[in-house]
Amino acid sequence: MILLEEKKLLIILAIAVIAVVALFAFGFLFMAARFGNFFPAEHPATMLIIGTPSKYTMEVLNANRELVYPITTRTADAMSRNSEQQLAQYDIVMLDQSQQENKEVSRALGEALQKYVNSGGKLITVLDSGIKEPNESGNIGWKTTFGTIIPVECRLESMTNQPGCTKKVTLNGRIFPGAYGHNHAIMRGITQYPAEQSKLLRETVLDITNTGNEIAYIEDARTKVQYTAITEAQTLVGKSIYFNYDPGTTPAILETTLDYMTK
Numbered sequence: 001m002i003l004l005e006e007k008k009l010l011i012i013l014a015i016a017v018i019a020v021v022a023l024f025a026f027g028f029l030f031m032a033a034r035f036g037n038f039f040p041a042e043h044p045a046t047m048l049i050i051g052t053p054s055k056y057t058m059e060v061l062n063a064n065r066e067l068v069y070p071i072t073t074r075t076a077d078a079m080s081r082n083s084e085q086q087l088a089q090y091d092i093v094m095l096d097q098s099q100q101e102n103k104e105v106s107r108a109l110g111e112a113l114q115k116y117v118n119s120g121g122k123l124i125t126v127l128d129s130g131i132k133e134p135n136e137s138g139n140i141g142w143k144t145t146f147g148t149i150i151p152v153e154c155r156l157e158s159m160t161n162q163p164g165c166t167k168k169v170t171l172n173g174r175i176f177p178g179a180y181g182h183n184h185a186i187m188r189g190i191t192q193y194p195a196e197q198s199k200l201l202r203e204t205v206l207d208i209t210n211t212g213n214e215i216a217y218i219e220d221a222r223t224k225v226q227y228t229a230i231t232e233a234q235t236l237v238g239k240s241i242y243f244n245y246d247p248g249t250t251p252a253i254l255e256t257t258l259d260y261m262t263k
Contacts, residue, residue, distance in 0.1 A: 044069040045122075045262045048090040050076050050105075051097035051129055056248025060255065067258045068092060076105045076130070083112030092122040092261050097129040098246060105130035110145030117149045117238035122261040125150050125242045128206060131165050141165060149240045151212025151233040164207040171220040172200040175229050175250065178214030185260040186215050186230065186241075186253065193250055203245040205229070216253075218245065230257075 047061070047068040061071055072090070076097070079086055087093060093116065097103050110130070117123050131140055131154060140163045141154030154165035174192050181187040194201065200221055210228040218229040230253070233240035239261060247254040 045091035046089065047071045047092045047094065048087070049073045049094045049096060050079055050109075051095060051126075052099040053094065053096040053126070054099055054246050054248045056246060056251075057096065057126075057254065058248070060248050060251045061258075063251075064255055064258055067255075067262050076102075076109060080106040080109045083109045084115060087112055087116045087121065090121075092124065092258075094124040094126070095129045096124075096126040098127040103128055103130060104132045104134050105145055106134055107145060110147075114147045114149050117233075117235060117240050120237045122238060123149065123240040124247075124257065124261065125240070126247060127204075127244065128165050131163075148211075149233050149235070149238075151210065151231045151240065151242050152208040152228065152244070153211050155209050157207070164209065167207045168204050169207060169227070170202070170204045171218070171225075172202055172222065173218050173220045174200060175216050175218045175253070178217050178228070178230070180213035180232070181215040181230075184215050184232075185263075186256050188256065190253065190256075193253060201245075201249060203249065205244050208244060212240075212242070215241075 044066055045068050047070070049071060052073075053061075061068060074086075076095075093113070095105070095113075110133075113121075113123060125142075130142060130145060130150070133139060133145055142150040142165075143153060152165075154163045156163055157167065160167075174194065175190075176192050177184075177187045177190065201218070203218060205218060205227045208228060210231050212231040212233045214228055214231045216230040217226045219226045228244050230244070231242050233242075241257060241261070247257065
């Protein structure tokens with residue numbers, strides 16, 4: 001009888017040990033996927049650009065080849081065929097149609113990007129990129145195409161009934177850490193940008209609604225009106241960052257973003 005009880009106890013202990021090991025393994029994988037690996041990458045991250053970024057953004061990307069290289073540029077239309085297979089070739093995807101008139105992204109590409117992020121992929125979206133679907137003139141915004149992976153919404157203004165993601169606001173201002181920015185890697189060491197009191201950023205932003213974790217906001221120096229500048233989607237494994245301005249105009253912030261996305 002004593003031996004039987006001892007065997008039962010040993011089985012229970014073995015099951016408990018297996019459960020603890022599995023829990024730690026899952027936690028390690030979750031932390032590595034969510035916050036970056038605990039060991040530095042040996043090679044730069046491969047990057048895909050869908051669209052046409054500004055020359056400032058391209059200058060920063062090309063100057064940081066130790067973080068992202070090679071960099072491939074494709075149109076959204078070219079990515080609409082075999083989207084999942086194409087996206088799987090890259091560590092980071094930047095959706096930046098800010099310098100082109102066509103803001104269309106197909107439903108197939110949008111769904112593929114959702115799977116990409118939810119499987120551990122890294123996505124950066126800039127301004128009004130992807131707010132339209134082909135042949136869907138009445139539908140403006142991101143949610144229908146991208147689900148929840150892009151952490152902003154395009155809501156109608158109460159006064160004008162205009163979608164906020166089509167309302168461009170040009171301002172002179174500074175960028176400050178948001179509610180989730182003070183301890184975030186992207187804003188580490190940055191209390192305001194530009195740091196010099198005599199300098200301001202000249203930016204064009206959209207009147208969007210933040211639905212993610214606000215990393216930074218931009219404040220109009222004249223009116224004191226604040227707009228979301230950088231926000232992050234709440235994901236389990238992948239990462240999705242949204243820029244509500246041209247990220248190339250803040251090289252230091254774009255560089256820390258690239259570093260964060262490669263971890």
